[in-house]
Structures are given as structure tokens and as C-alpha cells.
Amino acid sequence: MRKLSIPFLALGLIAGGSAARRTDAQATPKVVDKTPPSYDMKPQSLEDLEDLQKKFTSLAEAIPADQYTWRPAPDVRSVAEILLHVAGTNLQFASALATVPAPFELPKGYERSTTEKAKIVAQLNQSFDFAHAAIEQMANIDFKKPMTQFGPDANAGDIVYLIVTHTHEHLGQAIAYARIKGVVPPWTVAAQAPQKKTSQN
């Protein structure tokens, strides 16, 4: 949703639009740190993506096919459009890392290209597999690799960050869609099986 979405204008995948919001970000506190090479975010990013893939695809499976065109209000993404938006973003940003070939090309208007559940779940899965493979091919030092097509100070690590945070944001959105339609996320069902818990997402 947010900062990733402006590039998708060309594909008709318009989103929350936080490009303008970025401009208000405050400067980060200066930290003088002379420590040698540090935290490698790759393993945790990959683990996180694996978890996100499981959650997203199991949620997509749990939502009935006839709810895929539901949206909370006009001009807001439908269930199908969110799922394809995530798949498209995974594909676009993992492609930019240029480590492995993309599984398919993004057609114009991809977000609205289908409402067919099986097809959407399959493409979502492919997009996660691709993002995972693309990041897996990176060495720690690659995270610092400049990616000036995204801005003067942008680098590959920023793109990995964006893939992870963007997917989390839409997972939260998709969970809320599921809940209002009476669908309990499968992992919550599993967690609640032994005992009743407090309020969940």
C-alpha cells in the first residue's frame, strides 16, 4: 500500500499513496558508530517472508471464492485486488534485485486481471517463492548495493525492507477483510483450538 504504490500507477495498481507522506519524515538521530559490519537482515527477512506466505495463502484459501469481489467501500481495493496487489509488488520489487528471473511478466492492469480464486492463490504463491529466491541469492554486502533507479540513496537493502513491510501491511488489511466476512484466520483457529484466547487480529 503506501510508498510502494506510486510506481504501480503505470499498471493501474494505484494504492494508498504515501509518497507525499514520506516528505514529512523527520531526520533520524545521528549515531556515531564505528562498529564493523553488523546485522545481516537476510535470514530474518527470509523467515518472515516464509511466514507471510503461509499466512497469506492460507487466508486466501479460507476466504470463499464468492467473497473475492467484496470491498469495504467503493474505490477501495477488493479482496482479489489486495491479493494481486501483493503478488504484483513482490514481483516488481524482487525483479529489481535482479538476482533470479521473474516467473511471469506483470500485464497492464494486473491488479484487476482476474477474480478467480485458484489463479490468484497460485500467482500469490509464485510471487512469494520468487521474492524468497531473489533475496536468498543476495550476500550481506549486496544489501548495500546502490539502486539509484529508486532514489539517490536507495540500495538493495531498502528494497528488501519494503518487500517485507509492504506485505505485512496488506496482511493486516486482508485479515480485517476476512474478519468482517466472518472468516477466522486459519492460524488463529489453530491457536485457539486448545483453549479460548483473548481478542485477536
Next chain:
Amino acid sequence: MNRSLVSMCVLAMAWSVGAFAQAPPSADKTACYAFRQRAVVELKEVQQEIISLAEAMPAEKYTWRPAEGVRSVSEVYLHMAAANFGLTALAGAPPSPGFAFQGYEKSTTDKAQIIDRLTRSFEYAENGIGNLSDADLLKPLKFQQFTSVGDIVLHIVAHAHEHLGQSIAYARMNGVVPPWTAAQQQRRGQSSPAPRPPQN
């Protein structure tokens, strides 16, 4: 690269000059990636959006929830605040005075109080992460599936994003357009009457 992707990249560049120009360069030129700095930038963005969204939600909607057994609007906001306070302390920041995780999510439904706590929690997380050193990120730690302070920092950012997405959906279900989307739509409406694809 096909025409669509070319167009996309051009737009990506136009968009992102503002986005990444603000990521401060790492003070440590030997570090592989300015991980902490990026985390702080991400948190500041989420803070700006969630606070404006919390302001836009009518006070009487703070107890709304999409279904029984699911967090209400206020519970989601306080859950975010609790995670910011709790996880940042776990990462090594001095604990926030007066914060107690137990029962925090249901401790109030008062809009002004919740916005204040949410704001303070983001400031606390941003300062806490900003004050860590690169070496701190490598410190081992065992919490759920996470094994280092760096893992927790990434989780703090990811967690905030996830509940921002949830909150946006809650707002939309209650007829509230996120303020940044409303502003964007107003700008577009002034410049072009063309129909727009759906938003979040």
C-alpha cells in the same frame, strides 16, 4: 523490459527520489546496510499515518470491532503502542516508566489518551532503536522465533506496518478515508477528473 515496466520504473524513480533521499546515510561506512537508520525512518512514517488515522476516526468508533473476539479500534491502537514499548525494551532500551504490558490493550477507550500513548510509544521506539549500536543488533536474544536484537528491530517495524494495514481497513469499513488518501484524491481531483483505480 516491456513498455509497462519501463513506465513503471520511470514512475518509480520519480516517486522514490523523495522516499529514499530521506534515509540518512550510515555513519559507519564499514557497516553493510544502514539497518537501524532505515528502521527509524520506517517507524516515523507509520507513526505519521497511524496518528492521522486515529485522529480521523470518530471517538464513538473506538469501541467498534469487525466481529466478536477480534480487537476493537482502540485495542488495535493500544496493541501497537504496547508492542512498541515492550519490544523496544526487550531490544535493550531503558524501560518506559509506568508501562505495564498486562491489560494495556483494554486499559482505556479514550481517544485523546490513546493517541497520546500511541505517539509516545513510537517516539520511544524510534529513540530506542536510534540509540542502539550496530554491535547491539548482534546480541543474542530468545523471544518467540527471534534470536537477536536485530530480529526484534525488524519485527517492531513489521508489526507496526501490519496493524497499520488492519487499522486502514477498519477505517474504511467505517466510512473513514485515510487522511493521506483524502489529500491525494483532492489533489488529483483538482488536476484531473479521470476515474481512479481502487485504493487501500
